Amino acid sequence: MEGWTGVATWKWIANDDNCGICRMAFDGCCPDCKLPGDDCPLVWGQCSHVFHMHCIVKWLQSQSTNSPCPMCRQEWKWKAG
Amino acid sequence: MASSLKPDSKGVGSSKLPSSSSPASASGMSSEPAESASGSGNDKKKKKSSTKTAKSEGSEGSFDFFDGMVGSDGAENGLVYLNAKWDPDDLSDGDMMSPPSPACVRRIKNDILAIYSDPPPGLCVMPDPHNITKIHGLLTGPFDTPYEGGFFYFLIRFPHDYPISPPRVRLMTTGNGTVRFNPNLYKSGKVCLSILGTWAGPSWSPAQTLSTVLISIQSLMNEKPYHNEPGYKHERTPGDSKNYNDIIMHETIRVAVCDMIDGATRMHMPDTLRAVMESSFPDYYKYYVQVCESHLHLDGQPMNDPFGDSRPTFNFRQLMKWLKTIKARLSDNKTDYSDSDEERTPGQGASNKGCRDCRQDDNLSLEGGAHGKNISGASAEGHSSNTSDGSEGPGGGNSNTS
Ligand SMILES: [Zn+2]
Ligand SMILES: [Zn+2]
Ligand SMILES: [Zn+2]
Numbered sequence: 107m108e109g110w111t112g113v114a115t116w117k118w119i120a121n122d123d124n125c126g127i128c129r130m131a132f133d134g135c136c137p138d139c140k141l142p143g144d145d146c147p148l149v150w151g152q153c154s155h156v157f158h159m160h161c162i163v164k165w166l167q168s169q170s171t172n173s174p175c176p177m178c179r180q181e182w183k184w185k186a187g
Numbered sequence: 188m189a190s191s192l193k194p195d196s197k198g199v200g201s202s203k204l205p206s207s208s209s210p211a212s213a214s215g216m217s218s219e220p221a222e223s224a225s226g227s228g229n230d231k232k233k234k235k236s237s238t239k240t241a242k243s244e245g246s247e248g249s250f251d252f253f254d255g256m257v258g259s260d261g262a263e264n265g266l267v268y269l270n271a272k273w274d275p276d277d278l279s280d281g282d283m284m285s286p287p288s289p290a291c292v293r294r295i296k297n298d299i300l301a302i303y304s305d306p307p308p309g310l311c312v313m314p315d316p317h318n319i320t321k322i323h324g325l326l327t328g329p330f331d332t333p334y335e336g337g338f339f340y341f342l343i344r345f346p347h348d349y350p351i352s353p354p355r356v357r358l359m360t361t362g363n364g365t366v367r368f369n370p371n372l373y374k375s376g377k378v379c380l381s382i383l384g385t386w387a388g389p390s391w392s393p394a395q396t397l398s399t400v401l402i403s404i405q406s407l408m409n410e411k412p413y414h415n416e417p418g419y420k421h422e423r424t425p426g427d428s429k430n431y432n433d434i435i436m437h438e439t440i441r442v443a444v445c446d447m448i449d450g451a452t453r454m455h456m457p458d459t460l461r462a463v464m465e466s467s468f469p470d471y472y473k474y475y476v477q478v479c480e481s482h483l484h485l486d487g488q489p490m491n492d493p494f495g496d497s498r499p500t501f502n503f504r505q506l507m508k509w510l511k512t513i514k515a516r517l518s519d520n521k522t523d524y525s526d527s528d529e530e531r532t533p534g535q536g537a538s539n540k541g542c543r544d545c546r547q548d549d550n551l552s553l554e555g556g557a558h559g560k561n562i563s564g565a566s567a568e569g570h571s572s573n574t575s576d577g578s579e580g581p582g583g584g585n586s587n588t589s
Contacts, residue, residue, distance in 0.1 A: 136290070176392045
């Protein structure tokens, strides 16, 4: 998983600081978790969009056929960390 | 005095307007989000060949629904194809009955606060005091459309797994199930919008919010709603579009203004939203009367609905009487809500943005983690990315079409 340095880079590029699914800030964890940090990792797609892993997994699991990125609708592909 | 819903695009009475800083005029509102988030006319046509990508639970096999949809009453039945559950009052399934997760509740609150902190013009929401998953929404018809000055009341319910699944939306302003206000707004209250799963086109994405849903609905109420109907990009008979607009203008004043104000109680509309309508009415009064006066020549003619819907006869003269009665009643008994709604502060609304009057539910304060910047980020993203080029909006996007 990518860590916090990655977040800083991404912030600089995309100028945003919250998860597009749960809308919580990336310097906290997703609403299902209690503590920020490794327990609630961030993950990137090849489209460069980033989400809480717990949030994007929930979304992908709900999709039966295609799995679009919530932000850009391109097919979600994990970016190798 | 409640804050008014009147959108700020004409610079009239701006002290009462919800979002005086927003450059988005009603007409801007109606075109931009449509491109990315909603299935507006052109969009839908384009999607015709790609219906198979539309989410349609349990309806495999039959994708030739479009043929059955052209035409009006038939259309309502024809849409069973997109079996998406849409009715917020339908509690027959687990999606609605299971209690919402804390994550879901948090997201709903975040959505509501985003609207409070940066209210889109002509849009007002009010959470149900007894149920956080239920939202009452009021949209005013955008300027320079046949819906101008109308009050459109929506009931919205969030499923327990929101935002993984979309909210369910019902238009309550239907004249008791008799008036179809738009090719996409059925008299049953069903709202046909691709992001809600009730129309072909870009489907739901968890990046959508309450705000983007309501703005998409608002964008259905555009200058020429006739063309929202698939297959009606060009007029079938010259004058059809103008004729349809005349019908919608009449029905807007009859059903979305007069009947809404008189029937708010019948519809169990929250007092705060009713107060918003009543305080906006005087601002629009002149406009209503102008519309009636300039259409008097139609009185007595039947409304020939281009989609074959049965409609009453034009009677603008009677509408003028009704408007006058309401005006007299409202100025007579400057309705006092203090008994039913003790937290409202009279006289405060005028200078407030948007729907601050609705903001009485302190359940809404977010526990811990979410901050103002988070909240406004949610809303700003919904708008700015829509307006920039429509290609990168949350769930907006272009790539699912072919
Ligand atoms: Zn998240
Ligand atoms: Zn988490
Ligand atoms: Zn993406």
